[in-house]
Amino acid sequence: MPRLTFEDFKPGTAMTYGRYAVTLDEIRAYASEYDPQPMHLDAEAAQRSLLGGLAASGWHSCCMMMRMLTDGFLTNTSCMGAPGVDEVRWLKPVFPGDVLSMRHTVISVRASQSKPDRGFVSFHFEMLNQNGDVVLDQRNAIMFALKDMGAVA
Amino acid sequence: MSVYFEEIEVGTEELYGSFTFTEEHIIRFATAFDPQAFHLDHTAAEASHFGALCASGWHTASIWMKLYVQHHQKLQMAARQRGETPAELGPGLGFKNLKWIKPVYVGDRLSYGSKITAKRISEHRPRWGVVTCDNWAVNQNGITVFEFSATVMRERRP
Numbered sequence: 001m002p003r004l005t006f007e008d009f010k011p012g013t014a015m016t017y018g019r020y021a022v023t024l025d026e027i028r029a030y031a032s033e034y035d036p037q038p039m040h041l042d043a044e045a046a047q048r049s050l051l052g053g054l055a056a057s058g059w060h061s062c063c064m065m066m067r068m069l070t071d072g073f074l075t076n077t078s079c080m081g082a083p084g085v086d087e088v089r090w091l092k093p094v095f096p097g098d099v100l101s102m103r104h105t106v107i108s109v110r111a112s113q114s115k116p117d118r119g120f121v122s123f124h125f126e127m128l129n130q131n132g133d134v135v136l137d138q139r140n141a142i143m144f145a146l147k148d149m150g151a152v153a
Numbered sequence: 154m155s156v157y158f159e160e161i162e163v164g165t166e167e168l169y170g171s172f173t174f175t176e177e178h179i180i181r182f183a184t185a186f187d188p189q190a191f192h193l194d195h196t197a198a199e200a201s202h203f204g205a206l207c208a209s210g211w212h213t214a215s216i217w218m219k220l221y222v223q224h225h226q227k228l229q230m231a232a233r234q235r236g237e238t239p240a241e242l243g244p245g246l247g248f249k250n251l252k253w254i255k256p257v258y259v260g261d262r263l264s265y266g267s268k269i270t271a272k273r274i275s276e277h278r279p280r281w282g283v284v285t286c287d288n289w290a291v292n293q294n295g296i297t298v299f300e301f302s303a304t305v306m307r308e309r310r311p
Contacts, residue, residue, distance in 0.1 A: 034215040035222055037242060050244055050278065050306060058245050059218045063186035063211050070188055079189065080202055082210065084252035085301075090245060118202075140251075 004077040006109070006119035006144040014105045018068030022056060024096035030060040055093035061136050062088060065127045068102045078145035080118055085140040092135040099130045107139070111146075118143050156228075157240040157310040158282030161272055169220035169265040174208050176259045182212040207256035213263070213299050214251070217288055220265045243281055243306025251301035255292070263290040263298065275306065282307045 031040035035057035038045030046054035056064070094100065104125045111119040120141040127136040183192030187209035190197035198206040225242055232239035257263065271285040284307045290299040 030215075034219045036226070037222055039244065049241075050281070057218065058247075059211070059215050063215065066209070066211050067186045067188075074189060081189075081191070081256075082253065084210075084250070085248075086251075087247065087249045088251070089247040093244075 004073070004144075005147040006078065006111070006121065007147050008077075009106050009109055009121040009144070011106050011108050014103065015073065016101065016103045017072035018100070018102040020064050020068055020100040022064070022094055022096055022098040022100060024054070027054065027056045027060065027094075027096055030063070031057050035059060051093045053093070053095060055095050058088075058090040058136075061090060061094050061127065062138070064094070064100060065102065065125065065136055065138065068100070068127070069125070072102055074142075078147075080143040080145055082140055082142045083120070085138060087137075087139050089137045090135070091137055092129070092133055094129070094135050098135075100135070101128050102126070103128060112143075116146075118145050120144075158272065158274075158284070158307045159310050161269055161282070161284055161307060163269050163272060166268045167224065167266060169217075169224045169267065171262050171264045172216045172220060173262045174212070174216075174257055174259060176206065179206060179208045179212065179259060182215070183209050187211055203256050205256075205258050207258050208261075210253040210299075213253065213257050213290060214301070216263065217265050217290060217299070221267070221288075240308045240310075243308060246283070246304045246306065248301045248303040251299075253299060255296060255298040257292070257298055261298075262293045264292075265290045270302070272307075274309070278306070280309055282309055 028041055039049035039051050040057050043054045104123050107122040107124055109119060109121050120143055122141045125138040126134045129135050180193055191201040191203050191207060192209050195206050229239035267286045267288045269284060269286050273283050275281045275283050283304060285302060285304050287302050288300065289297055292298050
């Protein structure tokens with residue numbers, strides 16, 4: 001598969017990819033290090049929390065999504081990173097045993113005004129669970145090098 | 154603050170402390186969640202527009218969460234020692250306007266903080282409040298490298 005550059009992303013195009021099996025061990029490992037709240041670590045405390053059961057940290061969900069983005073297409077592109085994220089909504093908890101996947105749509109594309117070697121592609125990302133529920137909704141632009149720029153990012 | 158929603162004041166600023174990004178930690182995080190060459194490999198990172206190995210943006214964000222929870226858990230412990238029942242932190246609803254302003258390189262030491270910008274009672278869960286805060290990280294040279302605006306649930310006084 002050829003390496004994709006800025007020019008290859010067309011507004012309106014959609015893509016589905018990824019499979020991420022969420023385990024209790026991984027939820028606890030991330031939470032222990034970055035978000036050690038009882039609702040992510042302890043089943044009993046989590047039952048009493050607003051999440052209704054032990055569930056992944058929202059930031060962990062973002063990280064799981066990033067992993068699917070990387071494996072699903074970014075490593076095969078001229079990706080130069082992202083300037084930020086316009087919005088993330090954690091719509092549903094992510095539980096142990098969930099199997100997640102990705103869907104994205106290209107919203108718009110824009111060549112950089114100040115740096116002629118790159119452009120911005122705005123995406124709408126949705127992370128879904130095995131029931132087809134959207135658990136995380138994210139909108140952000142990613143930077144890609146133009147085809148002829150020979151960027152090695 | 155780990156105070157109840159009622160005591161949270163708009164305009165209050167809090168500092169959560171600092172964290173140094175080591176090479177080992179940057180690579181370990183990126184290997185798990187963001188295995189792009191400029192987060193994993195010195196040679197590839199030097200050839201990229203970043204110029205050197207740098208942390209995944211989600212790593213920078215995860216450390217904000219780590220220090221935020223650490224800060225509140227210290228306050229919760231202090232409240233328990235005074236014989237009080239501390240407020241619970243609730244789940245986040247999401248965030249907006251997250252900006253990775255500058256790369257975070259090996260050895261960078263980031264100081265994190267937060268300012269309360271708005272508060273309201275949850276319409277759907279009246280036992281809870283909804284608090285919005287602007288958050289940031291500043292590096293060892295005083296340059297803001299990361300910011301975002303978060304919305305989190307906070308417990309109301311029973």
